[in-house]
Amino acid sequence: MENSNRPKIANVYRGTFIHSTQKTALQILEDELLGVDTDGKIAFTGRGTELVRLSQTFGFSPTEVIQLAKHEFFMPGLVDTHIHACQYSYAGTALDMPLLQWLNTYTFPVESHFKDLQFAHKVYSQVVKRTLRNGTTTACYFATIHTDASLLLGKIANDFGQRAFVGKVCMDRNDSVKHYKETNQESQEETCRWNIRILEKIQYPLVRPVVTPRFALSCTGALLGQLGAIAKNNNLHIQSHISENVEEVNLVKKMFPDSESYTDVYLKHNLLTDKTVMAHGCYLSDEELVLFRETGASLAHCPNSNISLCSGMLNVRNVLNHKVKLGLGTDVAGGYSASMLDAVRRALDTSKILTIQNPEYKTLSFEEVFRLATLGGSQALSLDDQTGNFEVGKDFDALRVNVAAPGGPIDLVQYSNVPLTIYFIFVSVASGLTGDDRNIAEVFVAGKKVVPFTEPTTE
Numbered sequence: 001m002e003n004s005n006r007p008k009i010a011n012v013y014r015g016t017f018i019h020s021t022q023k024t025a026l027q028i029l030e031d032e033l034l035g036v037d038t039d040g041k042i043a044f045t046g047r048g049t050e051l052v053r054l055s056q057t058f059g060f061s062p063t064e065v066i067q068l069a070k071h072e073f074f075m076p077g078l079v080d081t082h083i084h085a086c087q088y089s090y091a092g093t094a095l096d097m098p099l100l101q102w103l104n105t106y107t108f109p110v111e112s113h114f115k116d117l118q119f120a121h122k123v124y125s126q127v128v129k130r131t132l133r134n135g136t137t138t139a140c141y142f143a144t145i146h147t148d149a150s151l152l153l154g155k156i157a158n159d160f161g162q163r164a165f166v167g168k169v170c171m172d173r174n175d176s177v178k179h180y181k182e183t184n185q186e187s188q189e190e191t192c193r194w195n196i197r198i199l200e201k202i203q204y205p206l207v208r209p210v211v212t213p214r215f216a217l218s219c220t221g222a223l224l225g226q227l228g229a230i231a232k233n234n235n236l237h238i239q240s241h242i243s244e245n246v247e248e249v250n251l252v253k254k255m256f257p258d259s260e261s262y263t264d265v266y267l268k269h270n271l272l273t274d275k276t277v278m279a280h281g282c283y284l285s286d287e288e289l290v291l292f293r294e295t296g297a298s299l300a301h302c303p304n305s306n307i308s309l310c311s312g313m314l315n316v317r318n319v320l321n322h323k324v325k326l327g328l329g330t331d332v333a334g335g336y337s338a339s340m341l342d343a344v345r346r347a348l349d350t351s352k353i354l355t356i357q358n359p360e361y362k363t364l365s366f367e368e369v370f371r372l373a374t375l376g377g378s379q380a381l382s383l384d385d386q387t388g389n390f391e392v393g394k395d396f397d398a399l400r401v402n403v404a405a406p407g408g409p410i411d412l413v414q415y416s417n418v419p420l421t422i423y424f425i426f427v428s429v430a431s432g433l434t435g436d437d438r439n440i441a442e443v444f445v446a447g448k449k450v451v452p453f454t455e456p457t458t459e
């Protein structure tokens with residue numbers, strides 16, 4: 001390779017790497033080398049035994065290689081495809097009502113406070129820091145209807161180094177909380193102002209705007225159409241909610257009598273594209289899943305929220321069989337946990353409950369859910385050319401996991417008759433179920449170490 005074309009290597013890591021590919025739900029690479037260039041991209045991967053050759057080809061010194069300990073491994077960063085940053089302020093409380101009553105009683109009153117930029121700054125700093133510590137390297141956020149507070153969320157995600165989609169919420173229908181809605185014109189104008197301001201911020205390279213109609217019940221058909229046009233004209237991502245709860249689905253039918261289904265409401269308004277991610281989808285019919293597949297739109301499976309609000313259970317196997325792109329989401333605060341490891345566990349639990357109800361239902365494996373939380377999420381957000389696994393050319397978004405973190409939640413038990421490597425792999429994989437943020441020693445986004453935090457941080 002010519003020196004002039006050679007990427008400049010910033011860091012080389014050696015040890016165990018675990019990730020998913022299109023073909024393999026969980027690939028475990030032992031004694032692997034991975035080089036990250038100065039742009040934060042994966043420049044090469046190879047076997048540990050190829051160290052000398054790779055060091056000559058890529059121009060680094062073998063003595064600079066960072067060696068993982070035997071109880072450590074790298075995995076791709078977790079992708080949260082659906083989280084309400086503003087609702088972090090009451091996460092873990094107020095889960096005693098079904099969706100529509102919950103929105104009116106708790107959610108809209110809380111969200112209306114985000115007009116106050118000081119309050120917004122506090123909550124948004126907390127949620128970005130917490131999710132980063134939990135290993136979320138990419139988050140797809142709902143903010144509130146307030147443009148300036150939503151911009152602040154973009155700035156905070158950028159400052160802490162998290163890859164983020166940020167949506168200023170649009171809603172021109174809401175009779176429950178005074179002042180917590182916009183006129184149709186305000187919603188359109190503010191969405192445009194929001195998109196332009198975020199896109200102008202070239203100093204926010206990791207943050208992108210996402211057009212965010214809250215859900216069909218919060219928007220007039222006119223607003224849905226206008227937002228569809230804004231997304232189309234500017235080639236933007238779109239996020240919303242769909243078919244989460246039976247009462248909601250019935251109301252949508254009543255409110256949009258000309259549409260054949262909930263999915264058709266969004267389709268008719270140009271809101272179903274290959275850059276759309278819709279949360280939930282518990283009650284989608286097979287015909288609707290076909291529309292998702294045909295348009296390239298994706299689903300965010302949010303199992304904690306679906307259970308906590310008694311909304312429903314997504315039949316993930318059916319979604320996968322329809323080849324619809326699928327990621328996992330925490331859906332804070334409908335979901336009480338801001339950890340994607342919790343989303344992994346709840347996705348498995350939901351799948352097992354479906355099997356209990358119907359033994360013919362093929363339970364999801366841990367490996368499949370691991371893929372949904374990483375590569376699947378990046379596909380759902382149409383970011384899989386940039387992140388999601390350890391393929392050369394992608395950004396190095398990664399978690400350095402220490403299975404034996406001192407004071408952590410995992411007690412390592414050594415069985416003498418099991419070879420160490422097999423045992424290690426078992427514990428590594430199992431740590432997805434028993435581990436927590438204490439096991440996440442370091443977090444990298446685009447090659448940069450973002451956890452532990454480097455700057456002194458204010459709460």
Ligand SMILES: Nc1nc2[nH]cnc2c(=O)[nH]1
Binds near residue numbers: 084214215241244
């Ligand atoms: N879970 C959830 N569903 C919604 N549908 C519309 N808004 C919301 C929300 O904030 N959370």
Ligand SMILES: [Zn+2]
Binds near residue numbers: 082084241279331334
């Ligand atoms: Zn939601």
